[in-house]
Amino acid sequence: MGMASEDLLVTLQILPGFFSNCLFLALYDSVVLVKRAVSRLSCSRSAGSGEWRRMLTSAGLRAIWKGFLLDAYKQVKLGLEAPNSKVVKVPDSPRWSSNLSSLTNVPPGAMTADEDECHLLDFVTHLPAFRQLVEDFSDVADFLLVYIDEAHPSDGWVAPSVDSCSFDVPKHQNLEERLGAARKLTEHFSLPPQCQLVADCMDNNANVAYGVSNERVCIVKQRKIAYLGGKGPFFYNLKDVQQWLEQSYGKRLSRMYTEKDKSHISIRK
Structure with missing residues (x-):
């Protein structure tokens, strides 16, 4: 009862x-x-x-309801220990097989005792904006991009194309398809080398633990959730993440300055 x-x-x-x-x-x-x-x-x-x-549509209603359920029953909580979910490293080689992939953990370095560690976990679709965040703060934080189940598969709840960068990705039937879709997406947007790319296992354990559904950002510091972003897409806010990082580690140089200008500017934390 x-x-x-x-x-x-x-x-x-x-x-x-x-x-x-x-x-x-x-x-x-x-x-x-x-x-x-x-x-x-x-x-x-x-x-x-x-x-x-x-x-x-009926598929859309089911997807929305599933997303709210994932958020309601998520394990991740602000201030508590980060869920140690299993994910799969996405191979770098163009020719690969799923049996060559290796399991790792979310958050990365969860078994270490580094008291100064800071890991930013991004279950994301806004890769261009995320890329800039990685380039600006990779010296103070480790970035992990987690590719999860498709929110808008081509054989399910299809979202309208908003630009030429839209992809037709069917629902993942196995791990090899999920890893291939992750590689296709990040190769197109040229993910920075400072960011590690992983994919959720087919049991979607990371998606369930972090209540993602669409997209979400988490920052793990000293193994605990220091920042918990809102449920995407409406409450996914990279500007809020940037503000948190700036408050914790200092502001970065404005993008309006050229490389020549930067040589004459110093910023103190």
């Missing part, structure tokens, strides 16, 4: 956010539908052409 009551309480807590997400998707679909109708009335074939992919 106690477990049933707890599940009911979690469900009641989830419902407001779930319905707000559904409302957002309904509004999004409505706006797209109106735009297409206006384009056709104005005889603009190019603007009204193309496949219309609705976001508010």
